[in-house]
Amino acid sequence: MSARGGVGAWLELMRVGNAPTVVSNVFAGMAVGLQARLADVPVPFGPGVVLVAGTVLTYVAGMVLNDAFDAQVDARERPSRPIPSGRIGVARARFAGLATLGVGVAMLASMGEAVRWWAVLLAGCVVLYNAVHAWFPGAFLVMAACRAIVPVIAALAVSPGADGALLGWVAGGAFAYVAALGLVARNEVQGLPPVARAVRWALPLAACAPLGVWLAEGVGPESAVLVTLGLAAMAAAVVGVVTGARLAASARAEAVPAAVGTWLGGIPLVDAATCFLLGRPLLGLLCVAMFGLSGALRPRFAAS
Secondary structure: OOOOOHHHHHHHHHOHHHHHHHHHHHHHHHHHHHHOOOOOOOOOHHHHHHHHHHHHHHHHHHHHHHHHHOHHHHHHHOOOOOOOOOOOOHHHHHHHHHHHHHHHHHHHHOOOHHHHHHHHHHHHHHHHHHHHOOOOOOHHHHHHHHHHHHHHHHHHHHOOOOOHHHHHHHHHHHHHHHHHHHHHHOOOOOOOOHHHHHHHHHHHHHHOOHHHHHHHOOOOOOOHHHHHHHHHHHHHHHHHHHHHHHHHOOOOOOHHHHHHHHHHHHHHHHHHHHHHHOOOHHHHHHHHHHHHHHHHHOOOOOOO
């Protein structure tokens, strides 16, 4: 059931149920950055807090701007959303979105020269996606780029010398996963055309990106427990993705939105697998916690 009232309407507008999935992207990027440093270097909690806060603010700003730009479309297709239902004014949403975006990106840019322009690029992609996605068919690629930039910022903030190949697997996997998801989500109201039906099966492959970290790059923990945890998290993500793909193929009207929520919720498990396979159990467990938090929030706040 959708939240009602002032604070609830804003939380619904921000799609807070999805926010934990970008937090796990931060943790995966931090794991890559820490790989470039001594193995016994602890997780830097101070920078981690700033990275998480800046990323979440940037994400929710993008969600608010998404509804602000889509107000007329939502009035026809999703009249219960906070703006078309009159609970939040479109001008207020635009101001809040832009202000929150500015604060979030400023926090990310403060993490050092290595990430400054990445933060600016992220802000540009957020605005560009929201401005063009209603009429530009390829806009889902811009949305995927937003996700891919998050672990890049986190990795470079932790270590400007982060391994480019490892980061390529993590950021590239995030890009492929969200690009496929975005193409399907674009048709959540009208139903799936043949292309989207085929693309949804690319999601299980994208969920296996941590295998590239472990096998292709030859990086992995010495602990068999961490390897097992990593593979188990990845397997759970693949099962969830396949479940969502089968759900999307059903004829029910709510099938595609439910599948999109399932796919979004699986992102922290992919990130957990990355963290475990990079020998960072604390970050991996935090990703698992984000999976649980996202699952708890999504029934109350719509994922898409």
